[in-house]
Amino acid sequence: MPSGQRETSVSMPLTPTDLYWRRIFNKYDRDNDGRISYVELKGIIESREYDQDLPDNVVDKIMVLADSDNSGYLDFAEFVAMMHNPDLKAVFGHFVARYIHSIIPHRNPIDTTVQTPRSKAYFTYTDGTYEEEYSCWPPAICMILISLVEIVLFCYDAAQGNTQANGPIAQIFIYNPHKRQEAWRFVTYMLVHVGVVHLLVNLLVQLFLGVPLEMVHRWWRVTLVYLAGVAAGSLATSLADPKVYLAGASGGVYALIAAHVATIIMNWAEMEFAIVQLLVFLLLAGVDVGTAVYDRYWRHLDQHIGYVAHLAGAVAGLLVGIGVLRNLEKRKWEKRLWWAAVVLYFALMIAGILANIFWTARFK
Known part of the structure; x- marks a missing residue:
């Protein structure tokens, strides 16, 4: 990805779509250091949201494609770019499906919807947030x-x-x-x-x-x-x-x-x-x-x-x-x-x- 494009994405304010990706990014940034490591990326791909587990060599290829500055980590801008990378959409089908689901018109478009520049259609990112909060830790005992x-x-x-x-x-x-x-x-x-x-x-x-x-x-x-x-x-x-x-x-x-x-x-x-x-x-x-x-x-x-x-x-x-x-x-x-x-x-x-x-x- 060209460096200029990455810098533009960082400087822009977060849109509702970016906030959706931010929730996912924070969920899998296990150590809260603002970066997703190779291990954390593999954890995303092999998490219970996926129907498939990927071998390590495939995860390596994904990291190479997504890690534009070769730091060994994904920052938020790289993470968002990865989710939008057409070569990786087959892998991250879960998040893409969630994103597509979120464009259904919201019950209250005044407060929580935005207008996309291409389609001029309204979409929301909040529907389904509750289901994302299910967690097995701490255990429900x-x-x-x-x-x-x-x-x-x-x-x-x-x-x-x-x-x-x-x-x-x-x-x-x-x-x-x-x-x-x-x-x-x-x-x-x-x-x-x-x-x-x-x-x-x-x-x-x-x-x-x-x-x-x-x-x-x-x-x-x-x-x-x-x-x-x-x-x-x-x-x-x-x-x-x-x-x-x-x-x-x-x-x-x-x-x-x-x-x-x-x-x-x-x-x-x-x-x-x-x-x-x-x-x-x-x-x-x-x-x-x-x-x-x-x-x-x-x-x-x-x-x-x-x-x-x-x-x-x-x-x-x-x-x-x-x-x-x-x-x-x-x-x-x-x-x-x-x-x-x-x-x-x-x-x-x-x-x-x-x-x-x-x-x-x-x-x-």
């Missing part, structure tokens, strides 16, 4: 550890012939309305399950939903959402059905489901197929609520299912999810939504705690 604890405790009681939340472990951890002064029960009931099916359903949901959330938002945020749903579920159930024993992680599970909805709302422009994902979660919630209403008021079935805990967990998950989960691009309306969610969550939780403490007549 929080939901896995919670699931293992639930399995171990269930197996301990089952080994003594108790699988219906009536074993020695369950007696300590279950939410018992007659032992409300033992405050830990408002949270530890999530470790107790009534039967194998109850356990398996909760495990499947919290692993399939919780682990992907951890990969983007990190374990501590997801843990806050999960425990917020568990606590909200027990507080609400104790007020709505003060004679009900409560077992299972459904409050936390529904918090994770609602947290996915919160993620979609807060990262709408950065997610692929946001509307499809939102409709899927709303459909699942609608089916669950509709089934509960039908069974209770039309079929007159008493299944002893804590639907209040489900609902309260979902509300907590939505509010806490908006409050603590990562928002990749903050907008003014999202800041107002954040404050509204935080204030409403704390107001509801404080009201629930105070009612459980001082509304003694409700529990007689």
Whole structure:
């Protein structure tokens, strides 16, 4: 590449397209020195985004073509030039496909689109940014550890012939309305399950939903959402059905489901197929609520299912999810939504705690 062309690209301000390449460059600049080495370049090509691994001699040829100043490293300008090199497009098909995908007209062209000089078409670079944030480091182990604890405790009681939340472990951890002064029960009931099916359903949901959330938002945020749903579920159930024993992680599970909805709302422009994902979660919630209403008021079935805990967990998950989960691009309306969610969550939780403490007549 002529040196004059490279100097021009460096001196120009970053366009939205350059910002897209900058995110990729920073992702694979492992040591954050502003350069991509041979090893880091090979890591890009052999990463999980590619359908093929290339031998070392091919990587050598790519480095020779891209490293215009023969420094042994690629700076950002050389990296961008490499991505646009027609001889290398077959290799970097993943990034080219992402780039082509990004030229789809954006929902809000005023803020995040630019006009290309050749085609005069508008394009965006943000759609799909959320999916790029998935990472296996630090490992997503929080939901896995919670699931293992639930399995171990269930197996301990089952080994003594108790699988219906009536074993020695369950007696300590279950939410018992007659032992409300033992405050830990408002949270530890999530470790107790009534039967194998109850356990398996909760495990499947919290692993399939919780682990992907951890990969983007990190374990501590997801843990806050999960425990917020568990606590909200027990507080609400104790007020709505003060004679009900409560077992299972459904409050936390529904918090994770609602947290996915919160993620979609807060990262709408950065997610692929946001509307499809939102409709899927709303459909699942609608089916669950509709089934509960039908069974209770039309079929007159008493299944002893804590639907209040489900609902309260979902509300907590939505509010806490908006409050603590990562928002990749903050907008003014999202800041107002954040404050509204935080204030409403704390107001509801404080009201629930105070009612459980001082509304003694409700529990007689």
